Amino acid sequence: MLSGQLVGRLFSMAGRVCLSRSSAGLGTIGPVEAAIRTKLEQALNPEVLELRNESGGHAVPPGSETHFRVAVVSSRFEGLSPLQRHRLVHAALSEELAGPVHALAIQARTPAQWQENPQLDISPPCLGGSKKTRGTP
Amino acid sequence: MSGSLSRAAATLLRWGRGAGGGGLRGPGRAAGSGGGGGGSAEQLDALVKKDKVVVFLKGTPEQPQCGFSNAVVQILRLHGVRDYAAYNVLDDPQLRQGIKDYSNWPTIPQVYLNGEFVGGCDILLQMHQNGDLVEELKKLGIRSALLDEKKDQDSK
Numbered sequence: 001m002l003s004g005q006l007v008g009r010l011f012s013m014a015g016r017v018c019l020s021r022s023s024a025g026l027g028t029i030g031p032v033e034a035a036i037r038t039k040l041e042q043a044l045n046p047e048v049l050e051l052r053n054e055s056g057g058h059a060v061p062p063g064s065e066t067h068f069r070v071a072v073v074s075s076r077f078e079g080l081s082p083l084q085r086h087r088l089v090h091a092a093l094s095e096e097l098a099g100p101v102h103a104l105a106i107q108a109r110t111p112a113q114w115q116e117n118p119q120l121d122i123s124p125p126c127l128g129g130s131k132k133t134r135g136t137p
Numbered sequence: 138m139s140g141s142l143s144r145a146a147a148t149l150l151r152w153g154r155g156a157g158g159g160g161l162r163g164p165g166r167a168a169g170s171g172g173g174g175g176g177s178a179e180q181l182d183a184l185v186k187k188d189k190v191v192v193f194l195k196g197t198p199e200q201p202q203c204g205f206s207n208a209v210v211q212i213l214r215l216h217g218v219r220d221y222a223a224y225n226v227l228d229d230p231q232l233r234q235g236i237k238d239y240s241n242w243p244t245i246p247q248v249y250l251n252g253e254f255v256g257g258c259d260i261l262l263q264m265h266q267n268g269d270l271v272e273e274l275k276k277l278g279i280r281s282a283l284l285d286e287k288k289d290q291d292s293k
Contacts (some may be wrong), residue, residue, distance in 0.1 A: 092241055097243040103205065104244060106259050124204035124258075127196070129207045 032065035032100050036093060040072055043092035047111050048073035050120040058126040069105040069123055073114040084109065164211070165198035168222040176231030181239040189277045190221035192292035193236050193247040198223050205258040206246045212265045216274060217282025251277055
Protein backbone atom coordinates (compact mmCIF):
# COMPACT_ATOMS: atom_id res chain seq x y z
CA MET A 1 0.00 0.00 0.00
CA LEU A 2 1.43 3.31 -1.07
CA SER A 3 0.72 5.19 2.10
CA GLY A 4 2.23 2.39 4.12
CA GLN A 5 5.50 2.78 2.30
CA LEU A 6 5.27 6.51 2.72
CA VAL A 7 4.84 6.29 6.45
CA GLY A 8 7.65 3.79 6.65
CA ARG A 9 9.97 6.09 4.74
CA LEU A 10 8.99 9.08 6.80
CA PHE A 11 9.72 7.13 9.94
CA SER A 12 13.16 6.23 8.77
CA MET A 13 13.95 9.75 7.54
CA ALA A 14 12.83 11.33 10.75
CA GLY A 15 14.59 8.69 12.76
CA ARG A 16 17.89 9.38 11.12
CA VAL A 17 17.67 13.04 11.99
CA CYS A 18 16.83 12.15 15.56
CA LEU A 19 19.39 9.43 15.95
CA SER A 20 22.27 11.24 14.37
CA ARG A 21 22.83 12.87 17.71
CA SER A 22 23.18 9.63 19.53
CA SER A 23 26.17 8.25 17.70
CA ALA A 24 28.50 9.12 20.56
CA GLY A 25 26.79 6.52 22.69
CA LEU A 26 26.96 3.75 20.12
CA GLY A 27 29.50 1.04 20.37
CA THR A 28 29.36 0.59 24.09
CA ILE A 29 26.97 -2.02 25.42
CA GLY A 30 25.44 -1.26 28.79
CA PRO A 31 24.21 -3.73 31.37
CA VAL A 32 20.53 -3.32 30.43
CA GLU A 33 21.26 -3.94 26.76
CA ALA A 34 23.30 -7.00 27.67
CA ALA A 35 20.49 -8.32 29.87
CA ILE A 36 17.90 -7.80 27.12
CA ARG A 37 20.04 -9.74 24.69
CA THR A 38 20.67 -12.62 27.07
CA LYS A 39 17.05 -12.95 28.14
CA LEU A 40 15.67 -12.88 24.60
CA GLU A 41 18.21 -15.47 23.51
CA GLN A 42 17.22 -17.73 26.37
CA ALA A 43 13.48 -17.26 25.99
CA LEU A 44 13.06 -17.33 22.22
CA ASN A 45 16.15 -18.96 20.80
CA PRO A 46 16.23 -16.43 17.95
CA GLU A 47 17.97 -16.99 14.65
CA VAL A 48 18.56 -13.27 14.43
CA LEU A 49 18.55 -10.80 17.28
CA GLU A 50 19.24 -7.18 16.46
CA LEU A 51 19.12 -4.68 19.25
CA ARG A 52 19.63 -0.94 19.14
CA ASN A 53 19.81 1.47 22.02
CA GLU A 54 17.81 4.46 20.79
CA SER A 55 18.02 6.37 24.05
CA GLY A 56 20.31 8.97 22.51
CA GLY A 57 17.39 10.38 20.52
CA HIS A 58 15.48 11.20 23.68
CA ALA A 59 15.68 13.63 26.54
CA VAL A 60 17.79 11.43 28.77
CA PRO A 61 21.42 11.72 29.91
CA PRO A 62 24.16 10.37 27.62
CA GLY A 63 24.75 6.67 28.06
CA SER A 64 21.17 6.03 29.18
CA GLU A 65 19.49 2.70 28.54
CA THR A 66 15.84 3.68 28.39
CA HIS A 67 14.72 3.36 24.77
CA PHE A 68 15.41 0.29 22.65
CA ARG A 69 14.39 -1.26 19.37
CA VAL A 70 14.70 -4.96 18.85
CA ALA A 71 14.21 -7.34 15.94
CA VAL A 72 13.65 -10.90 17.10
CA VAL A 73 13.57 -13.57 14.43
CA SER A 74 12.38 -16.89 15.78
CA SER A 75 10.49 -19.93 14.58
CA ARG A 76 8.66 -19.73 17.91
CA PHE A 77 6.55 -16.97 16.33
CA GLU A 78 5.09 -19.28 13.66
CA GLY A 79 1.31 -19.23 13.81
CA LEU A 80 1.17 -16.48 16.45
CA SER A 81 -0.53 -13.11 16.02
CA PRO A 82 1.52 -9.92 16.35
CA LEU A 83 -0.07 -9.37 19.75
CA GLN A 84 0.96 -12.84 20.96
CA ARG A 85 4.48 -12.38 19.64
CA HIS A 86 4.88 -9.05 21.39
CA ARG A 87 3.59 -10.55 24.61
CA LEU A 88 6.27 -13.25 24.46
CA VAL A 89 8.94 -10.56 24.13
CA HIS A 90 7.39 -8.53 26.94
CA ALA A 91 7.27 -11.60 29.16
CA ALA A 92 10.96 -12.31 28.60
CA LEU A 93 11.81 -8.72 29.49
CA SER A 94 9.27 -8.09 32.25
CA GLU A 95 11.95 -7.04 34.71
CA GLU A 96 13.52 -4.51 32.35
CA LEU A 97 10.15 -3.13 31.27
CA ALA A 98 9.07 -2.69 34.88
CA GLY A 99 12.35 -0.93 35.60
CA PRO A 100 14.77 1.03 33.44
CA VAL A 101 13.26 0.53 29.98
CA HIS A 102 10.65 3.14 29.03
CA ALA A 103 10.24 2.28 25.38
CA LEU A 104 10.70 -0.91 23.43
CA ALA A 105 9.91 -1.07 19.74
CA ILE A 106 9.52 -4.66 18.64
CA GLN A 107 9.81 -6.37 15.30
CA ALA A 108 8.86 -9.97 15.95
CA ARG A 109 9.29 -12.02 12.78
CA THR A 110 9.44 -15.59 11.65
CA PRO A 111 12.57 -16.52 9.70
CA ALA A 112 10.61 -16.40 6.42
CA GLN A 113 9.22 -12.95 7.20
CA TRP A 114 12.66 -11.66 8.10
CA GLN A 115 14.04 -12.81 4.76
CA GLU A 116 11.51 -10.63 2.97
CA ASN A 117 12.83 -7.51 4.65
CA PRO A 118 15.84 -8.18 6.84
CA GLN A 119 16.36 -4.85 8.53
CA LEU A 120 15.94 -3.20 11.86
CA ASP A 121 13.64 -0.24 11.28
CA ILE A 122 14.16 3.20 12.74
CA SER A 123 11.79 4.70 15.26
CA PRO A 124 9.93 7.96 14.80
CA PRO A 125 11.58 10.96 16.40
CA CYS A 126 11.03 11.76 20.03
CA LEU A 127 8.56 14.58 20.60
CA GLY A 128 9.19 15.00 24.27
CA GLY A 129 11.74 17.04 26.13
CA SER A 130 14.39 16.69 23.47
CA LYS A 131 12.36 18.85 21.10
CA LYS A 132 14.71 21.79 21.43
CA THR A 133 17.76 19.81 20.49
CA ARG A 134 16.11 17.99 17.61
CA GLY A 135 17.44 19.01 14.26
CA THR A 136 20.64 20.57 15.54
CA PRO A 137 23.70 18.98 13.96
CA MET B 138 14.43 12.73 -2.00
CA SER B 139 11.51 13.22 -4.35
CA GLY B 140 9.47 16.40 -4.26
CA SER B 141 6.25 14.62 -3.45
CA LEU B 142 7.85 12.84 -0.54
CA SER B 143 9.15 16.02 1.02
CA ARG B 144 5.75 17.62 0.54
CA ALA B 145 4.20 14.68 2.33
CA ALA B 146 6.78 14.99 5.08
CA ALA B 147 5.90 18.63 5.51
CA THR B 148 2.25 17.69 5.72
CA LEU B 149 2.96 15.13 8.39
CA LEU B 150 4.99 17.64 10.36
CA ARG B 151 2.14 20.08 10.17
CA TRP B 152 -0.24 17.40 11.36
CA GLY B 153 2.05 16.70 14.23
CA ARG B 154 1.51 20.22 15.48
CA GLY B 155 -2.24 20.00 15.36
CA ALA B 156 -4.96 20.42 12.79
CA GLY B 157 -3.97 23.23 10.46
CA GLY B 158 -5.43 26.42 11.82
CA GLY B 159 -8.51 25.55 13.80
CA GLY B 160 -7.00 23.28 16.35
CA LEU B 161 -9.87 23.45 18.77
CA ARG B 162 -11.67 20.48 17.32
CA GLY B 163 -8.72 18.64 15.96
CA PRO B 164 -8.51 14.93 15.29
CA GLY B 165 -9.94 12.74 17.95
CA ARG B 166 -11.60 13.92 21.07
CA ALA B 167 -9.24 14.69 23.87
CA ALA B 168 -11.40 12.72 26.21
CA GLY B 169 -9.17 13.54 29.13
CA SER B 170 -9.51 11.63 32.33
CA GLY B 171 -10.81 14.21 34.72
CA GLY B 172 -14.06 12.39 35.40
CA GLY B 173 -13.20 10.25 38.37
CA GLY B 174 -9.48 9.63 37.97
CA GLY B 175 -9.95 6.27 36.25
CA GLY B 176 -7.53 3.52 37.14
CA SER B 177 -9.60 0.56 38.26
CA ALA B 178 -10.29 -2.35 35.95
CA GLU B 179 -14.05 -1.64 36.02
CA GLN B 180 -13.55 1.98 35.07
CA LEU B 181 -11.12 1.08 32.30
CA ASP B 182 -13.42 -1.62 31.03
CA ALA B 183 -16.15 0.98 30.59
CA LEU B 184 -13.70 3.45 29.10
CA VAL B 185 -12.39 1.20 26.33
CA LYS B 186 -15.91 0.09 25.41
CA LYS B 187 -17.48 3.52 25.39
CA ASP B 188 -16.11 4.39 21.94
CA LYS B 189 -15.36 2.33 18.86
CA VAL B 190 -11.83 3.63 18.65
CA VAL B 191 -9.98 4.43 21.86
CA VAL B 192 -6.33 5.37 22.20
CA PHE B 193 -4.16 6.02 25.22
CA LEU B 194 -1.41 8.46 24.40
CA LYS B 195 1.42 10.43 25.87
CA GLY B 196 0.08 13.86 25.02
CA THR B 197 -2.99 14.73 22.99
CA PRO B 198 -3.83 14.14 19.32
CA GLU B 199 -3.07 17.82 18.75
CA GLN B 200 0.20 17.68 20.66
CA PRO B 201 1.62 14.22 21.11
CA GLN B 202 4.55 14.16 23.51
CA CYS B 203 6.16 11.02 22.15
CA GLY B 204 7.07 9.86 18.66
CA PHE B 205 5.24 6.57 19.05
CA SER B 206 2.05 8.27 20.22
CA ASN B 207 2.36 10.68 17.32
CA ALA B 208 2.67 7.77 14.92
CA VAL B 209 -0.64 6.35 16.17
CA VAL B 210 -2.34 9.72 15.67
CA GLN B 211 -0.91 10.06 12.15
CA ILE B 212 -1.98 6.56 11.12
CA LEU B 213 -5.56 7.20 12.29
CA ARG B 214 -5.48 10.49 10.42
CA LEU B 215 -4.30 8.83 7.24
CA HIS B 216 -7.32 6.57 7.44
CA GLY B 217 -9.61 9.51 8.04
CA VAL B 218 -10.58 8.32 11.50
CA ARG B 219 -11.56 11.50 13.28
CA ASP B 220 -14.07 10.32 15.80
CA TYR B 221 -11.99 8.56 18.39
CA ALA B 222 -11.47 8.97 22.10
CA ALA B 223 -7.96 9.87 23.16
CA TYR B 224 -6.77 9.74 26.76
CA ASN B 225 -3.59 11.46 27.81
CA VAL B 226 -1.84 9.26 30.36
CA LEU B 227 0.55 12.08 31.24
CA ASP B 228 -2.39 13.87 32.85
CA ASP B 229 -3.16 10.99 35.19
CA PRO B 230 -0.58 8.69 36.82
CA GLN B 231 -3.36 6.32 37.92
CA LEU B 232 -4.58 5.95 34.37
CA ARG B 233 -1.01 5.54 33.13
CA GLN B 234 -0.39 2.54 35.38
CA GLY B 235 -3.98 1.32 35.31
CA ILE B 236 -4.17 0.89 31.56
CA LYS B 237 -0.84 -0.97 31.52
CA ASP B 238 -2.20 -3.42 34.07
CA TYR B 239 -5.60 -3.66 32.40
CA SER B 240 -4.13 -4.42 28.97
CA ASN B 241 -1.22 -6.41 30.37
CA TRP B 242 0.95 -4.26 28.12
CA PRO B 243 3.92 -2.34 29.47
CA THR B 244 4.09 0.65 27.15
CA ILE B 245 2.09 3.60 25.82
CA PRO B 246 0.53 4.20 23.26
CA GLN B 247 -2.23 1.60 23.35
CA VAL B 248 -5.02 1.18 20.84
CA TYR B 249 -8.47 -0.35 21.37
CA LEU B 250 -10.93 -1.14 18.58
CA ASN B 251 -14.46 -2.06 19.60
CA GLY B 252 -13.34 -2.60 23.18
CA GLU B 253 -10.65 -5.02 22.13
CA PHE B 254 -6.96 -4.40 22.70
CA VAL B 255 -5.11 -4.16 19.40
CA GLY B 256 -1.58 -3.30 20.49
CA GLY B 257 0.80 -0.38 20.42
CA CYS B 258 2.45 1.66 17.72
CA ASP B 259 4.37 -1.24 16.13
CA ILE B 260 1.27 -3.37 15.67
CA LEU B 261 -0.93 -0.52 14.43
CA LEU B 262 1.75 0.40 11.91
CA GLN B 263 1.98 -3.21 10.80
CA MET B 264 -1.81 -3.38 10.41
CA HIS B 265 -1.70 -0.16 8.43
CA GLN B 266 0.98 -1.48 6.12
CA ASN B 267 -0.55 -4.89 5.48
CA GLY B 268 -4.09 -3.62 4.99
CA ASP B 269 -5.57 -5.19 8.13
CA LEU B 270 -6.45 -1.81 9.58
CA VAL B 271 -8.76 -1.03 6.66
CA GLU B 272 -10.56 -4.31 7.31
CA GLU B 273 -10.78 -3.82 11.06
CA LEU B 274 -12.18 -0.32 10.60
CA LYS B 275 -14.72 -1.68 8.15
CA LYS B 276 -15.96 -4.08 10.82
CA LEU B 277 -16.62 -1.03 13.00
CA GLY B 278 -18.54 0.67 10.23
CA ILE B 279 -15.71 3.11 9.53
CA ARG B 280 -14.66 3.49 5.93
CA SER B 281 -10.95 4.17 5.67
CA ALA B 282 -10.12 7.31 3.73
CA LEU B 283 -7.32 5.38 2.06
CA LEU B 284 -9.92 3.45 0.07
CA ASP B 285 -11.16 6.66 -1.51
CA GLU B 286 -7.64 7.82 -2.13
CA LYS B 287 -6.91 4.59 -3.94
CA LYS B 288 -10.04 4.94 -6.04
CA ASP B 289 -8.95 8.42 -7.08
CA GLN B 290 -5.61 7.09 -8.17
CA ASP B 291 -7.17 4.22 -10.08
CA SER B 292 -9.51 6.48 -11.97
CA LYS B 293 -6.74 8.76 -13.17
